[in-house]
Amino acid sequence: MRSLRLLLLLAFSFQLSLRQAQGTSPKDTERSRSAVYSSFAQQDDRLVDLNKQKEIYFADNQYSEFIELLNSKRRKDKDIASYIDYYIALTRYHQLKYLEEEQLWDEYFNKGNDYRNDIVTKTDKVIKATTPQEDLRIYSELLSWQYHKDLADAFEEEALANLMSSVLEHSKKSSDILMIKEVADRFLLYGLKQEPKKLYKVYVDKIASTDIEDEELTKIAKGFYDEGNLGLAQAIYDVCIERSINSKTKDQAIDLLSEVARLFAYKDEGVKDTDYAEGVFRNLEQLGGEEAFDQELLYLRAYNLEKAKDYLKTKDNYIDLLMRYPKTAYKDRVLYKLGIIFTYALRDIKSGRVYFDQLAQREINFSPHVISGLYQLGILSQWERDSASAKEHYNKLLELAGEDLSETVVLTRQRLNEIDQGKPLEYNLKTFLNVSLKDEYSALDMSRVDLRASLYKISKAESVSVATTAYAMQSGCMQVDLEYLWSGNIGKSTPSSDQLSFDTSYADPGTKEINLVVVSATGIVERSLDLLDVQ
Amino acid sequence: MKKFIFILAIFIFLGGLTGMASKPKADVYIKRLKNDHYQLIAGGKVFVVKGVCYNPVPVGKNHEYDWWSDPAKPWIVDGKLMQEMGINTIRIYQPGKDPQAVKEVIKDLYELYGIRTIMGHWLGFWEYPCPFYGDKNFQDRIKAGVIEMVNNYKDQPGILMWILGNENNYSCLGQVNPWSTEEIDQEPNLQKQKAMRAEIFYSYVNDLAKEIHQIDSNHPVALGNGELIGLEFADKFSGEVDLVACIIYRGKTFGNLFNSLRAAFDKPILISEFGADCYDAYKMQEDQNMQAFFLESQWRQVYENLANNKEGAGNCLGGAMFEWVDEWWKHNESSPDTWGVHDTGSNWSNGSYYFDIKAQDNKNMNEEWFGIVALSDDLENGLNKRIPRKAYYVIREFWKNPDSEPQTRNRKSR
Incomplete structure (x- = not known):
């Protein structure tokens, strides 16, 4: 006793x-x-x-x-x-x-x-x-x-x-x-x-x-989610989902799956698990087909994958979004992201250009993404040493942007200066383009460098931290010195090559691409990119 | 008939004697026990290596200083202190240029203090521009140096074993002291490139071990290796080596090192370089306790994995901690004016040494502060005064009574 x-x-x-x-x-x-x-x-x-x-x-x-x-x-x-x-x-x-x-x-x-x-x-x-x-x-x-x-x-x-x-x-x-x-x-x-x-x-x-009720079980799961015990929350949600699929109507099951996916999908603040969210999205697709996804949910799935840096699946879902909702409010942002992902993540410059072109050919509603699309077309031409084409894109950009979008305008003027003075493309940017597009670097798949921003949806002038971790090979007591070549649209900051991280902010809205190439004394270690949305 | 049998018996007896005479037991060898554990036997007894890396460069000098010929004979003072602590082995990375001076050091340490010497060879790792393990001329030149070393010292009482290389395996990964061949350059796959370099390097070490065995059957040959990196290739190409001498800096623990080695390359292991510095790069002050804490914990794990510990891996032969005395030249080796200054700058970062990892840029490893004995710039009989640090005393006590640590459950402690 x-x-x-x-x-x-x-x-x-x-x-x-x-x-x-x-x-x-x-x-x-x-x-x-x-x-x-x-x-x-x-x-x-x-x-x-x-x-x-x-x-x-x-x-x-x-x-x-x-x-x-x-x-x-x-x-x-x-x-x-x-x-x-x-x-x-x-x-x-x-x-x-x-x-x-x-x-x-x-x-x-x-x-x-x-x-x-x-x-x-x-x-x-x-x-x-x-x-x-x-x-x-x-x-x-x-x-x-x-x-x-x-x-x-x-x-x-x-x-x-x-x-x-x-x-x-x-x-x-x-x-x-x-x-x-x-x-x-x-x-x-x-x-x-x-x-x-x-x-x-x-x-x-x-x-x-x-004999616990489904609703009570869901509450317990949410409680663990709120406490940050994701493993347990997920285990209980899995039971809830299974119960729902087996004993509720299809619509009710779809509602639960959508709710759980939203809960775990990427967001700047709060608890998230991008892999688990994608698993729930897959279940949802299996259960309800494409009809189970409205525009917002489809965008959320693609965005979640983008933050998980699964760019292959990200582009599939963004393309799906554009096909199903051609007039989506996300159109320009998605076109621009597709251009970036195809070109720099998937090494497919031809497909990337198609999306930048779609933006550049716009005759009305010149969003920040249209301007950025022109800039990308310009630097791709400049990298290919087609100065005439590059200048054409840059000049059109300056004409459309006027006094707005000062950051992109400044970058564009720098590029034009390089062309006019017969100088090569800025070293860090050129290195990033080389590593992303040349066959000799095709073994580099972004897996050796982790690049993360503290926030991915920010307002103008809001401060954001960007940091990287390079998974360098072991070298024992012999320190391998790494250099960090930052390029792209990195806002007001100008990080030097010995900086693993930096704080920045942006003056203009739009999607900002941050490029990074990590270099050691023996050559290129890896590249990476990250995308921030400035409202 | 009886006469024939008698003659035959005499013949067999003499033959046996001759055979025995031609195959005496080696002075030092490794014994594999029935339970697959390993023991190092030296002079007929089980020998647990209680070692220290030894490079007594005086304040104001750098690695090029020939301490072997120093008239003040630092090894005499150091050997006494070592003996009092319980050290039974020093590890040398490469012998000095004068074989007579080297022999005297080995002899003095052994005869005066019973301290044995592990003799190493860099295998050209620090040559400029880089080691060319794929180049026949380079290989031959280095091999000649190794064989010369073995011939010079193999008959010297006190020699314990040979270590080939130190962290040379990292060069196979392509980041540190990189080297290549035309064939490797033509291979587009980076992983295959590494595998090709590893095959060349480990096969070369195997050749060296084989040649050493032919001229010296009295001492084991170790493969010096950084961590366990590349040992899957050693398993394929370095069968001739008798043991692995690993350089491990994992902080408080060696983790699953001993069991992992069993799986990767089933040879006994000597932790030929491990330890901790005694400078807190975060608080910017000397911290002898921090060093003692790490070293004591590391030695406990070495002992847990010696032979006949039921639940340890049983493949550890001992260790050589880094290092005996501080080396004041190391932080800024290209500036002679800093060799007389005890630099507090850090050269590298290692998160496993967590007390001072919050130092600037996480650089917490202070290369000039690894000695378990500090050097003073005051001279005493022509030598920088030796001041044992806390680790010296803590490890001395540990060695006196390693049994006080519980080794395993349900088992008598060692």
């Missing part, structure tokens, strides 16, 4: 810490969850005090003092030995982390081995004394795995395999679903992918096996 109480204490303490970690949920989500949880686990308030004491001691970093307390409790009640052992190991684990974080080295070097010894021997003792059906076993194995994971030592793999096996066995017999979630959350925190997915599936299946 006493063991049961302690076990419930553990369950409660983990729920408590979980709630603390997750922050406050919206009330209705909390109500939905509480209703579900109450059918699985119960709390024992009599033992809450002990856990509270642990929290108080930990908050004051009084680890050794807490261990003294635990040992005194052990002396009074020998039946709780395993629980005391677990708490001692847990305390030593936090104590070592604290000593390292605070750089309290004297204690670390003098006592570190003793503390590590406590962690290993105490968890081993508990693991030996318990079965996978017991919560204490799971928590001890979780602690043991965390310890070895932190050290990345030889026992990590085995500890993980043991833990997974125990949790799965535990889940078959225990009604404590929070345990499964707790372990999965911890896995997620440590960057594991497959294991949390597997456990969330078990967790969600357990919830779904109750």
Whole structure:
């Protein structure tokens, strides 16, 4: 009986810490969850005090003092030995982390081995004394795995395999679903992918096996989405979607899929998962065909793919949008983006030109994208050394732009100057064009450089940060110096070649392309591009 | 008949003696145990390499300084300090130019302090413009140097093993000290280019190992390798080497290194260069604790993966931490006026050394501050005064009692 109480204490303490970690949920989500949880686990308030004491001691970093307390409790009640052992190991684990974080080295070097010894021997003792059906076993194995994971030592793999096996066995017999979630959350925190997915599936299946209403289940999913626990939110949404497809009308299922896709699709602010969103879009297409997509949803799908930098699929969806909605408000933006994507991402200058031409041939409604299209046609001609054609495009641009769109006008005048003075195309831009269009660089596929802006929909004069990470090959102690050749429409900033990032803003509306070529001493490493929409 | 049998028995006995005499046990060799773990045996005993990389360049000098011939004999002072700490091996990257001076250093360290020497060779990695491992003339010239080294020192008591190269494998990737051949240049696929370079390099090392074995059966030959990069090619082309000597800078842990090596190239491993600097590039101050923290954690992992540890990989032979004393010339090696200054500038970045990773441009590795013994610019008997750092004492204590660390579950600690 006493063991049961302690076990419930553990369950409660983990729920408590979980709630603390997750922050406050919206009330209705909390109500939905509480209703579900109450059918699985119960709390024992009599033992809450002990856990509270642990929290108080930990908050004051009084680890050794807490261990003294635990040992005194052990002396009074020998039946709780395993629980005391677990708490001692847990305390030593936090104590070592604290000593390292605070750089309290004297204690670390003098006592570190003793503390590590406590962690290993105490968890081993508990693991030996318990079965996978017991919560204490799971928590001890979780602690043991965390310890070895932190050290990345030889026992990590085995500890993980043991833990997974125990949790799965535990889940078959225990009604404590929070345990499964707790372990999965911890896995997620440590960057594991497959294991949390597997456990969330078990967790969600357990919830779904109750008589919970679809609406309640959706609320729980949304709650986890709002908390940023995407793995769990997605696992529950998957069940919701499956239920909806199997038991609701087609229109209702389409509505749910559209809602979930919108939720996860790319947006500057808030939680997103472009890959998951595209998966839901694919389901939606399968279920409802093209009719399931209105203009906005079709654009959102293409935009989501653009931000995921899956340019091959992006262009398919933008083309689809133009075919189905030829008068879409997004037309000029989409034409321009198609021109950029075909030319620089897919190395298809001929197709790219078709889209720039469509913009350039406009006789009325000269949007910023028309002007930018002319600029692109100009630089492509200039790169091909067709100065006459380049000048023609540039001059038309200046004529149409007048005093507006000053940034593009400035760039255009620079290009015209180069032609008039017989100078080559600006070095960074020319390098980007060479790397994007010449066959000798066809092995470069943008995979070695990550280029990201902090925002992709910005207003005029709004500040945005642009940063890159180049995945350079390993070189040991020998540092490979990289240069970053920025070009394109990069706004008011003029980043130098040693800058991995820069802040900028734009004076004019339109779609702005940021080009980058990364160079090492031995040659071109990679190129990348990014597209920003300025309102 | 009896006479015949007697003569035959005498013949067999003598033959056996002759055979035994022609195949004595090597002074140093690697033993593969029944559980597939590896042990280094030296002088008939299991030998765990408790090593340190050694290049005692005095303040104000650079790597060209011939410390081997230094009349103040730095190795005498250093050897004593090393012995007191528990170090049993020094690692040398390449011998000095005067073989007699080199022999004296090896002899003194071994005879006075029982410290063995791992002798390495750069394999021309730092030659300008770059190493041409695909060029026969280059190969022959380097090979002659390696063979000369082995011939010079193979009979010197105290020699532990040979290490061929250091991080030369990175040159196969094309970013560091790049080299090529006409055939490689014609290959459009970049991955294939790397594979072609790797085949050339690892086959060349294999040839060297083979030749060394022919002239010296007393000492193992190691392949010096940066991380585990390219070892899938070593597995195909470098079967002659006896072990891998890896250069690893992964911070607090070696991660899954030992198990990964088992899968990639099942040879024993010596962590021939690892460690941490003791300058906090973020706080801009010396931090000996930070260095001691990383080194202690690294040594614990080395010990966990020695032979007969049930749950470790069992393929580790020990390590050589980088390095004994600071080298004040390294940060700005082309400016002689800075060789007498203990530069605090950082040369490279490594996120695994997380305490000071927030330093400017994330450059947190201070090349001039890796010594576990600091140098003072004050002289003592003609040498820069040696001041052991915290790591010296922490590792000394660890070596005295590595058993205090729990190694595995359900098992007696070592």
